[in-house]
Amino acid sequence: MSDQRLTPQAEDFARWYNEVVYRAELASQSPVRGCIIIRPYGFELWEAIKNSLDQKFKATGHQNAYFPLFIPQSYIQRESEHIEGFSPELAVVTHGGGKELEEPYVVRPTSETIIGEAFANWIQSYRDLPLLINQWSNVVRWELRPRAFLRTSEFLWQEGHTAHATREEAEAETRQMLQIYEDLAQEDAAIPVFSGLKSEKERFAGAVHTYTIEAMMRDGRALQSGTSHNLGQNFARAFDMKYLTPENKQEFCWTTSWGMSTRMVGAIIMAHGNDQGLRLPPRLAPIQVVLIPIHRNEEQRSQVMEKLQAISQGLSERGIRPHLDDREGLTPGYKFNDWELRGVPLRIELGPRDLAGGNVTLSRRDVSGKAGKQIVAIEACQSTVEDLLVQIQRNLFAEAKQFQDDHVHDVKNYEELRQVIEGNAGWARAWWAGSGADELRIQQETSATIRCFPMEQPESAEPCFFTGATPAQIALFAKAY
């Protein structure tokens, strides 16, 4: 909270981001290296994401459970790609209860190993399948270059873990959960995403393949916002997770895992925010409507407050989340800026003149200036608010979609790709059939990686822009967080 102007996005996007995060009180810095404190306003955003996801998980037959925070070091090492991927990031507990431990524990970076072991114990026969489990938890991955919500040494997430009788069922599950992430991003967070397959180089350590949703931030960079992994039989083999078929044969299970984290809060900040601050999508906004009283004396104050309290209560009864800002000693102008910074979708102002006319003034956060304001009769105010929240949700998505469309460029050759990436013009879309080594070369030369091969591929194909090889697939290249 402050009168100070934010650093404009165009001047220094990273600085703008940090200022918004801390001044809007989404988070505070902490004394623990790489960790933040998620303050109530940021945590409510996460709770809204969590509630929506949790409903979707339960509606598709998943159940929540909780597994230990600590994982014996030997478990992490059982799946060879897995340990290679995670070992540089591990936090290790060596002492407990005043003694040195015989075997150190790793603080979970993810739980495939400890859950794999549990599944192996729980699953006997095909009757126990599919086993559909989700866990809401904290995880730790040591970060050398932390950024609030985007990369922190500890973060909050959900991790789904499922076991199936067939390859096909596991693949269907992997795609179903990707679809749920896409729905959360697009419908709740109003963020258009590209859903697609990761390249071999970018996939999860231990997976057969990884699907991802990739969102474009307003600096043109990509943010991986949710991933869903088909683990094949890799973890089932590592943990001897077998089931008895109806024909009395022992077979390895097919497993999946999928996760979305507090990183999604970062996605919302960077996909919608502008130079005045956050712009929160109504469906997830902790406060959907802020009510600001305007008055010059005590008599005016009590009249205005009485009416605003009635409006606020009416909004609550309709299932809308209002907040009446009755703080004293602050000017209306200060409050306007403060709630703009905090991204509240809609503002209601009421002063003595409005009251006399039987009106309130509504101001949209997503449309600045006069175009975003309207004066409505107090009686009509509640239904107008309802309509406007729907419009704002749609408009934030439409704006972000337009921004995305404007910043994805089809490129025919490496020169064009370099121009797009190095000129910070957005993402490059191109036909690709190169190797992991080719991809690495592009990354080293331009900082861009393949974000994904979109699920929807054109019917007719062209050769790879880099190697000329066929068959090629459409790939999206971008600098990423």
Next chain:
Amino acid sequence: MSDQRLTPQAEDFARWYNEVVYRAELASQSPVRGCIIIRPYGFELWEAIKNSLDQKFKATGHQNAYFPLFIPQSYIQRESEHIEGFSPELAVVTHGGGKELEEPYVVRPTSETIIGEAFANWIQSYRDLPLLINQWSNVVRWELRPRAFLRTSEFLWQEGHTAHATREEAEAETRQMLQIYEDLAQEDAAIPVFSGLKSEKERFAGAVHTYTIEAMMRDGRALQSGTSHNLGQNFARAFDMKYLTPENKQEFCWTTSWGMSTRMVGAIIMAHGNDQGLRLPPRLAPIQVVLIPIHRNEEQRSQVMEKLQAISQGLSERGIRPHLDDREGLTPGYKFNDWELRGVPLRIELGPRDLAGGNVTLSRRDVSGKAGKQIVAIEACQSTVEDLLVQIQRNLFAEAKQFQDDHVHDVKNYEELRQVIEGNAGWARAWWAGSGADELRIQQETSATIRCFPMEQPESAEPCFFTGATPAQIALFAKAY
């Protein structure tokens, strides 16, 4: 799940407890010393507790936030009683990202210290008070003698932390939260509790005083089920948490903390369970009504299933949580035992004969034999279920209250106290004005501790049963978990 009979409570209560926990699939053992896996059925119980508490916290103005899992070792040491209380139980992270850390981190055993530091940063003036924060999280306290849900090295809980301008406000908050815990226990979990003050010896490390709710388990032992601490200015001084008064003076804040954990799941198991297994209070039961089809052939099966599906859907629409057990290859008798073990409050059976008569059979889990059964017309079934769930909730509370009343014994002298405690006859209630050393002596000689000084004290007082001193207070002595 199994046909096997449980060890009777009277034979070996601890063994009965473990069998119920694992066979009802509330939890699994884990490869991590002192830690369990909370399975979906156990986790749903915790989710129900959590949802009820979270609503109560929000209704009283508290907001959720999230603080780091790791706490710099030096922080824990700032409040001298606090470090003394917790140091034997700490888990320590010494390595992160492949390197030894300069300062080790402690895995939070509770968060007064790191939250105290944050509050000191956030609070400037009286306008920032009261600050009312809650955190849902995992904590770690190394346990040498772990027991599922009751004492595990990692457990889930909520920890509330608040800061106030005056001693009186902090005290009012401490008592308000105790009342919320009492309501949760009595109204939702159907467990009568004694609310009271802890003795000096038993209070939280760093608190001025600690309130507790104490519940009686069916083996006569006490379980501390929720605590609320008035921290005075101890942590405010340790973390320099000051505020500017309206008169422009700097004053230390007055703080509180309060917590309830997954231990509450253990309380529900041990306060209500009997030799057939769990008996879950309807308000928290993951499944409130189980529907069991009875049939001898495919035609009967499809008729019975069709009707049960309709009943199940009707129950869902009334906000009741039903489960239709359509597992094949299991006898109805097996299913009856299985759901009794799992403590589902109400069972609906439907077979061809019931169907022909237009009836279903309802069986209460809380009343065994014929007395707990009734046959009702299918059309009346849903409203009867609704009524019965309310009755079962009340009856479980009444039974537990009767058990508690029968097992609290007023004692006049040490000899009587020893008879009660050493004879495992329950709790001893007595006038007390002894010292901490006196209390310790009683504990060493009988294993009983003072569970609390109940909030409601009789008006006329008698001298201490142990020392003869006055003024004395009524104290409850018991062996405790």
